[in-house]
Amino acid sequence: MSLLFRRSISSMASLKKASKVVCIGRNYADHITELSSARPKQPFFFLKPASSILAPGEGPVIRPKGVDLHYEVELALIIGKQVKDLEADDEKGAMDAIESYAMSIDMTARNAQNEAKKKGLPWSISKGFDTFLPVSQIIPKSAIPDPHNVEIYLTVNDKIRQNDSTNLMLFQIPRMLSDISKVMTLEKGDIVITGTPKGVGSVVPGDIMRAGIKVGGKDIQEGKIEVG
């Protein structure tokens, strides 16, 4: 076993030990439009349980009975230290808080989520099933010089469904980490997923999702996800 391979394995084990996974909602304008949602005046966020994390090779994503299962490709930040009450204009503080990156798919039981929204109920069930957070290998921080200028994409059965630049984010990372850390202290190992661009849609058992990230037009190997 190579040194590199062993490091990946232990990083993945530690992802699953995240004390929380914080997810930004409605952070790309065209995605808000496609779901007929209201544009938020400030970032809002919700939690997925660490038990929903699906490490590379651990698939497939399990579709619960009766669920309209949607994909949402998202850039994930792995937090490297405790962050509390970060100021929104503290760009250096925000970047220093990031230890590394990963790609992720925020799987969503869309019909259950729509019903929860209508009834004013929590999103936790519709977002929190086992296998609802496929992640890639850890992407070293050095591979992403500017997280607001990368392309993230997702294909289903080799057809492109999502493909946009993170420069379309409504709220950028310093603002997100500020708003989150003024509510809940971020801890080393926590994961923040940063919202999904337009193009979300349904998958059914047997479909193959592939997701990834391009920096300067070139795929980052560690950021690739392939899951059934």
Place this chain on the structure above:
Amino acid sequence: MSLLFRRSISSMASLKKASKVVCIGRNYADHITELSSARPKQPFFFLKPASSILAPGEGPVIRPKGVDLHYEVELALIIGKQVKDLEADDEKGAMDAIESYAMSIDMTARNAQNEAKKKGLPWSISKGFDTFLPVSQIIPKSAIPDPHNVEIYLTVNDKIRQNDSTNLMLFQIPRMLSDISKVMTLEKGDIVITGTPKGVGSVVPGDIMRAGIKVGGKDIQEGKIEVG
């Protein structure tokens, strides 16, 4: 340092390492009435982050600016092993899954929660601020022969605000653990809080909350919470 004291400290440290805190909503009929909520046909639940846990002696609870801060006293279950797809009629399986108990106060930013409900947004922010989950010491399992037949109570400045028997729960523990574990696998160390009886209300800085649990009319020492 006595052996007993050391054991409590290490148990508390492990509570904060819970991989998730799952919270049952609307599980006592009179509490549903007082908040004018709809009675659920099945248990529903949401997540609080482990970062919201406030161990004994760590107070006070911090009220965020502009927040109408409500208390909700709840019996907490500490899970002792992995639980997945438990059947609702598996009472033995449910009881075997419980390692110990604790008392807890599910602090809630009620105005933020009401606004989230109206807008169909997640509850995570209104439930997830730092210090929003005061807990007691660990209560040994043997101290609670029947978790559906204990009294839980909460006082504010020595006035009784909540005081009811857990026999009023709409959904009992086997049903809760079944429903949760069919969505998200429960892991050793996870915490499940089981809903609050009637009597919730506001506290302001300076108020002293005391909570506890009585078994056969007698207070369990480990279950006492005192927090500003």
